[in-house]
Amino acid sequence: MTLEDLIDVEAQLSRDREHDPAGVAARDRAIARAEGLDATLPHAALAGWLRALETAEEPERLRPGRAVARALRIARAVLAAAGLVAGWGTAAALLRFDGAQPVNVWDFLLVLVGGQILLLAALVVVVLSPRASQAIPFLGAARAAAGALVMRLAARRVGGTRVDEWSALAHRLRTRRSLYRRLEPWILLGLTQAFGVAFNVGVLVATLRLVVFSDVAFSWGSTLAWLDPDRLHAAVRALAAPWASLWPDAVPSEALVAATRYSRLEAAYYAAGARRAADPALVGAWWPFLVAAVACYGLLPRAFALAYARWRAGRLLRTLPLDDLETSALLRRLSEPAVETRSPLPEREAERPLAVLEPAAMPSAGRRCALVRWRDAPLDPSLKDALERRLGAAVSIAGAAGGREHEEAAADWARLAAGADSVAVLADAWEAPDRGALRLVRTLRTALGPKVPVLVLLAGDGERADEVRIWREGLAPLGDPWLGVEALGGSTP
Amino acid sequence: VSEVPRFAVVGRVNKGKSSIVATLAEDDSVRIDARPGTTLECREFPVRVDGRTLFVLVDTPGFEDAPRALAWLREGETSAADRPARVAALVRAFSGTDELVEERRLLEPVLAGASVLYVVDGTRPFRRNYEAEMEILRWTGRPGMALVNRIGDGDHAAEWHRALGQYFGIVRDFDAFSVTFEERVRLLRAFRELRTDWGGPIEEAIEALVAQRRRRRDEAGGEISDLLVDVITHAEEIVVADPAALEKEQEALERRFHDALRSRETRARRRVEAIYAHEEARFASGAALERPLLRRDLFAEETWRLLGLAPRDLVLAGAFAGAGVGGAMDAAVGGASFLAGTLVGGALGAGTALWGVGRRFARARAVGPAGAAALLARARGYWSGEERRYRVGPHAQPNFPWVVLDRALLHFRAVATRTHARRGDIPIAPGDAARIAAALPAEERRALEVLFRRLRRAHEDPPRALRDGLATALAPILGRLDPAGGEREAGAA
Numbered sequence: 004m005t006l007e008d009l010i011d012v013e014a015q016l017s018r019d020r021e022h023d024p025a026g027v028a029a030r031d032r033a034i035a036r037a038e039g040l041d042a043t044l045p046h047a048a049l050a051g052w053l054r055a056l057e058t059a060e061e062p063e064r065l066r067p068g069r070a071v072a073r074a075l076r077i078a079r080a081v082l083a084a085a086g087l088v089a090g091w092g093t094a095a096a097l098l099r100f101d102g103a104q105p106v107n108v109w110d111f112l113l114v115l116v117g118g119q120i121l122l123l124a125a126l127v128v129v130v131l132s133p134r135a136s137q138a139i140p141f142l143g144a145a146r147a148a149a150g151a152l153v154m155r156l157a158a159r160r161v162g163g164t165r166v167d168e169w170s171a172l173a174h175r176l177r178t179r180r181s182l183y184r185r186l187e188p189w190i191l192l193g194l195t196q197a198f199g200v201a202f203n204v205g206v207l208v209a210t211l212r213l214v215v216f217s218d219v220a221f222s223w224g225s226t227l228a229w230l231d232p233d234r235l236h237a238a239v240r241a242l243a244a245p246w247a248s249l250w251p252d253a254v255p256s257e258a259l260v261a262a263t264r265y266s267r268l269e270a271a272y273y274a275a276g277a278r279r280a281a282d283p284a285l286v287g288a289w290w291p292f293l294v295a296a297v298a299c300y301g302l303l304p305r306a307f308a309l310a311y312a313r314w315r316a317g318r319l320l321r322t323l324p325l326d327d328l329e330t331s332a333l334l335r336r337l338s339e340p341a342v343e344t345r346s347p348l349p350e351r352e353a354e355r356p357l358a359v360l361e362p363a364a365m366p367s368a369g370r371r372c373a374l375v376r377w378r379d380a381p382l383d384p385s386l387k388d389a390l391e392r393r394l395g396a397a398v399s400i401a402g403a404a405g406g407r408e409h410e411e412a413a414a415d416w417a418r419l420a421a422g423a424d425s426v427a428v429l430a431d432a433w434e435a436p437d438r439g440a441l442r443l444v445r446t447l448r449t450a451l452g453p454k455v456p457v458l459v460l461l462a463g464d465g466e467r468a469d470e471v472r473i474w475r476e477g478l479a480p481l482g483d484p485w486l487g488v489e490a491l492g493g494s495t496p
Numbered sequence: 497v498s499e500v501p502r503f504a505v506v507g508r509v510n511k512g513k514s515s516i517v518a519t520l521a522e523d524d525s526v527r528i529d530a531r532p533g534t535t536l537e538c539r540e541f542p543v544r545v546d547g548r549t550l551f552v553l554v555d556t557p558g559f560e561d562a563p564r565a566l567a568w569l570r571e572g573e574t575s576a577a578d579r580p581a582r583v584a585a586l587v588r589a590f591s592g593t594d595e596l597v598e599e600r601r602l603l604e605p606v607l608a609g610a611s612v613l614y615v616v617d618g619t620r621p622f623r624r625n626y627e628a629e630m631e632i633l634r635w636t637g638r639p640g641m642a643l644v645n646r647i648g649d650g651d652h653a654a655e656w657h658r659a660l661g662q663y664f665g666i667v668r669d670f671d672a673f674s675v676t677f678e679e680r681v682r683l684l685r686a687f688r689e690l691r692t693d694w695g696g697p698i699e700e701a702i703e704a705l706v707a708q709r710r711r712r713r714d715e716a717g718g719e720i721s722d723l724l725v726d727v728i729t730h731a732e733e734i735v736v737a738d739p740a741a742l743e744k745e746q747e748a749l750e751r752r753f754h755d756a757l758r759s760r761e762t763r764a765r766r767r768v769e770a771i772y773a774h775e776e777a778r779f780a781s782g783a784a785l786e787r788p789l790l791r792r793d794l795f796a797e798e799t800w801r802l803l804g805l806a807p808r809d810l811v812l813a814g815a816f817a818g819a820g821v822g823g824a825m826d827a828a829v830g831g832a833s834f835l836a837g838t839l840v841g842g843a844l845g846a847g848t849a850l851w852g853v854g855r856r857f858a859r860a861r862a863v864g865p866a867g868a869a870a871l872l873a874r875a876r877g878y879w880s881g882e883e884r885r886y887r888v889g890p891h892a893q894p895n896f897p898w899v900v901l902d903r904a905l906l907h908f909r910a911v912a913t914r915t916h917a918r919r920g921d922i923p924i925a926p927g928d929a930a931r932i933a934a935a936l937p938a939e940e941r942r943a944l945e946v947l948f949r950r951l952r953r954a955h956e957d958p959p960r961a962l963r964d965g966l967a968t969a970l971a972p973i974l975g976r977l978d979p980a981g982g983e984r985e986a987g988a989a
Contacts, residue, residue, distance in 0.1 A: 438597070
């Protein structure tokens, strides 16, 4: 997995959080099946998932990984160029020789070797103990600056209308200690070390240029009486120990050290007496040592740190456990079967409007009422009494309909209801006014004539108002002014 | 190509066929209405795993004129072997007419090979006319199962079981409105008994559904963890330039802060609902009196009185969490501190819990940069009298995460246990809702309290490990609220 992919995974997970989870699950599983992704190999699976998303959908979507990778490359190039210029400039300043005063070796050593050894020591501490780096304010600021530079460059690359989206994502990447967060120190270390390598290269190139194309006289001096040539020679020999066997000429000889001790008071080398050095070749012979010192204590550690940072970042990327819950959830989506249970087709709209209709007025039952039991509605003596009280009429049973045996098929309703002023249909309130019920009422109306009241009485365990309403709505299409619907218990909508 | 198992859900109008289909298919787009004629035609709900249809549920229009259809069938009664053909003849005979429309439509999938799921309402009494429907279904010769649904409040299940047992080999109670996921799985397992050769695909579908359910629960756990991380670490800042507007600006800041927390909670709820495939509009609509604790404002006094931990539990949890940290220190020094760390940590934890009891709203306070920058800023502010920074948050009340967690758990349980047959809002029985958190085992409470405290401390840059830790700690709690695939039984064992 690459850094680019890692950031894109993070960004995609972030975007997916705004989408329908079922849709995301179905999409991911479809990708896994189409691409043959194996979730037990998470790195390859995530990379394949990203490639598939890139080609399958949103080709123009934000690719922050690419932006960050490009920004990193640009930042690295900018820092390397700055390092080259700074190194060149520093060396040129330190080796400035106008012929009046020889170049003081101390200045060169202190700035370009001593300073770099100190920085190297700090770097080792930071690598060995990341917590210690928090105590080094400059380091934190440098990292923050490098990080900000990368993010700013990336934001510029994203550009236009997506800056807000980018800033939200950058915030998430940086503040949520996401997968990317573990990599960031090594990436930033790589950036700073790229600067360091370029700086040292600049120093070496500038030094060699001056040595080759001009004559430079070196010197050293000290106020300290005990710092005699022997002691200094011992010190530079110790410094030169790493390359002594590889490049013996780069180890200053005792004669060189003794010959280049300089007195500013007399404006002359001690050994040569007033005015000039006796041997111009000897006073310029410090350069191999200085070049080797910069290479050994400046360039090599930086190059090593740069390589190490890149190796660590690469290794982290290769071995990231990818076991955080969000990534694990993605891997589960890739590996577990997608389940769809919803109907793929929308439900057809009802053909007839299901509007609430005005309830029909309850016609009078008259003195005698013929009763029809609908769909086995029970009729015990107490219920019959209740019916008679409710209707104010004598109730006689005319017949039954809607039962198992389809009794109404042979029923002659005109004969059965002869002599009655009205007909009541007793129905269970919870049964719906279905096609059969409508047919019964139509049949009754045809048999009884247009003006005989037909009363639908709904019985049940405490009939609900909505049940009465449903019956009224169901029978309303008949448009029968002599048809009424009422709850036996008297409840009304 | 092997035959795809099909199950036609049939029965009288308004007995809950569509409710059962909506619940089993987790499809809240199914039209459910007490009025007849809601389902106009057969609608298929294929259960697909990775694009393969493993079985199909078919929602059908209800029987409306079964006795008449049965009478027609009997007119040409022949041997039992020819009865399915006679049913097919009925469908053909009335084709193109407006008679027995629903019966023809519902019989078509059955004649095409679907097994029968016959639905009745067990809260209403059995009537003999239902036998016409059962008889017709028996004439089709298809294997069948009866489901006793619960639509109303009565209980006539026993008489229904006695009647249904004579027509169907399998009779199950199935309350489409309050059935649990595990009961749904048990019903699907019973489907296998209808035809043994259909066992394979149905078992595969069950496995995929259980895996999906677990994935949903884990995703919901991730959402709740994200919510907790965000609300516990949320803070807002303003720079007040005009001293005259100080009070107003502070109030606005506090209002914005609390609104942001409310809105974050709402967003998490919508996500959890989406994870469980509940559409937002349907979930949010409904009577205002329902779901009182979920609807009440996050910062309402009653919310804080009823939810979260009681002061005693809070102090205990704080003491345990503090003692845990102190104990780690004791362990680090090999017990040389004579458990002083545990005692002091416990006392500090309990103290901080006591300190915050009762404060529901976070207050804005003046802040500035740290160190030398702070001195500079203060000096500049002192001289210019301008630009003071104020911050509100993170919410310091120890009970705040517990109140948020309690509300999130209540909402989760309501969503996870809500079937897709329900319309409108979720009713919660009085006394059923309050304080899930308070009933957690002490071990779980302690683990959560430790995580809450660590989040508060790391509020500027909450590590992902804490979010993952929360999700891990919540997993068993959510598992108890929404057991999937035999977990309850496993837990009991």
